Amino acid sequence: MSTPTVQRSFRLTVRTSELLNDIAEETGESRTSLVEQVLAEGLRTHSHPLISFRTGGAGRREPGLVGTRILVRQVIATLRADGDDIAATAEYFGIPEASVRAAITYFADFTEEVDRDAAAAQDRADRELARWQRAQDVLA
16 A cells, blocks of 8 residues: 655755764665654644654554553454443553543544554464464474
């Protein structure tokens, strides 16, 4: 799926440019890709200050609750399992209801992306389970 782009021109401080170059070299990503990622995440956290982004074990960046290791997709899945009971979801994770509401608000703005993250995580879990089952067959 290709997302439409818009050409823009920005001036960066020398220090910001150096940091961008350093991270691009370290990660092997293009500077354009890094600028898109950092800008998109920065704009989202501006509107959703209780959300931060982190790179998971599979190398995917996902939104989560600030100060926790809890991902937005996990909050939404638990909320749905709890019959949309915000208090029960907050209690399950041991977080304030405001954090659950922050995940809901983020999800409302970026539903398709969070649902894609959830689907990718489920696919990854299914593949790992199948691999584990094959290994168990070898041992049997």
